[in-house]
Amino acid sequence: MTPPLNLEDAQTRLLALLQPLAVRTYPVDGSARLYVAEKVVARRSQPPVDLSAMDGYATCGGGPWFLKGESRAGAPYDKLLGKGDAVRISTGAQMPLGADAVLLQEDAQVEGTDLTANAPPTARFIRRAGLDFASGDILLEPGTRMGAAQIALARAGGCGSVVAHERPRVAIIECGDELCADPQDCRDPQIPAVNGAMLTEMAREAGGEVTATAPVPDDADALVRAIESQAEAALIVISGGASVGPHDLVKPALEAAGFALDFWRVAIKPGKPLLVATRGDAVVLGLPGNPVSSFVTGFLFMMPAIRRMAGARDCVPRAVPLRLAAPVPEGGKRREFVRAAWTGDGVIAADVQDSSALRPLAQAQVLIDRAAGADPAKTGTFVPCYLLESGGYA
Structure with missing residues (x-):
């Protein structure tokens, strides 16, 4: 039996088996969680003209000034200002031609059409044309994940569509005689099935298009049928049955289905009995059955695999240094991913680190x-x- 791989080597081997999927054009408004395949280029400048950043008065030259009108957002003042002229202006409104500064509303004194100042107007409150970006600027680089801010930016740049990679089709299979699909009708000695729902949400968050099976019993033929039923998936994720016990049937089932084992076991805790197998372009990722082990390996392997196929620029999560708010003991024999909560003073490791304990996992913000x-x-x-809430991307 070969020794377990270290984490980075295992991640590299898995990602090397996968390639970004084909690209097509998507409406910007429907592009959330997709990864851009081509540069998104601005078709307009933002802002297109000089705007006021504050409510007040657009002025020309030194005061006092003569008030000539008003410039509102969407209704600009369309005449040229001369020295000593001013117009009332609102935040986001176009600066009139000839205006060179903005007098804040709270610094202004108005009597009829006469305007004086308690403090001088300043050009600091002018948003210059192209402050955010200019027409022709690259707004989003290939490999960027589309989210709320990216959709807003693309729309602001005049883009109605983006070219992005297709969503990877991911199949989730959880197996075990003890699993009950309905958590509201679960009788001893069964337990509610949780890994399928958990991994489904993680896969969707990573950008996958997911199908999930009902729990599969510990039966080799049933597992082979479940695997074959997901033949169109780019990635098949199996939770449970990847260890060495007499009822751990994933490896023999994969062999019966024509898959070849690429590697098995990673030197981490939790999650050591992870496996990867291939058949043609299809890849199977076998995760441990304990819920926390399944979550951690899903976070470290499944989500990066989906990002790889979805065309992400950065596939594996990044660690950031955070301050401990309480001490942690010495490390064990394997590299360990400790569930911890974030407080105002730093991070505190959960008291219970058992790989079956879901409450500390649900309360954790970091590993x-x-x-x-x-x-x-x-x-x-x-x-x-x-950082768990960002998918590991700080």
């Missing part, structure tokens, strides 16, 4: 990355952490 054999870390020490 602390603890090297094998790491020395104890004191309060105030900065440790590498993965």
Whole structure:
């Protein structure tokens, strides 16, 4: 039996088996969670003209000034201002031709058409044309994930569509005789099936188009049928049955279905019995059945695999240094990903780190990355952490 791979080698091997999918054009408004395949280029400048950044008065030259009208957002003042002229202006309204400064509303004194100032007007409150971007600027680089801000930027740039990679088709299969599909009708000794729903949401968050099966019993033929039923998926994720027990049937089922094992076991905790197998272009990722193990390996392997196929520029999550608000003990024999909560003083590792314990996982905002054999870390020490709510992308 070959030794377990380290995390980075295992991630590299998995990602090398996958390629970004084909591209097509999508409406900007329907592009959330897609990854851009071509540069998104501005078709207009933002702002297109000089605008006021504040409510007040657009002025020309020194005061006092003669008030000649008003410029509102969408209804600009369309005449030229001369020295000593001013117009009332609102935030976001176009600066009139000839105006060279903005007098804040709270600094203005108005009597009829006469305007004086308690403080001088300034050009600092003018948003110059092209402040955000100019026509022809690159707004989004290939590999960028489309989200709320990116959709807003593309629309502001006059773009109604983007060229992006197709969503990877991901199949989720969870197996185990003990699993009950309906959590409201689960009788002992069964337990509610949780991994399928959990991994489905993680896969969607990563950009996948997901199908999930009902729990599959610990039966080799049933597992082979479940695998074959998902033949059109680019990635098949199987939760449970990847270890070495007599009821761990994933490896023999994959062999029966014609898949070849690429690697098995990774030197991490939780999640050691992870496996990867291939058949042609199809890739199977076998995750441990314990929920926390399934979550951690889904975070470290499944989500990066989906990002790779979806065309992401950065596929694996990045650790950021965060301060410990409480000490953590020395590391064990394997690299460990410790569930921890974020507080105003830093991160605190959960008391319970058992790989079946879902409550500490649900309460965690980060995973602390603890090297094998790491020395104890004191309060105030900065440790590498993965941010769970951002998918590991700080």
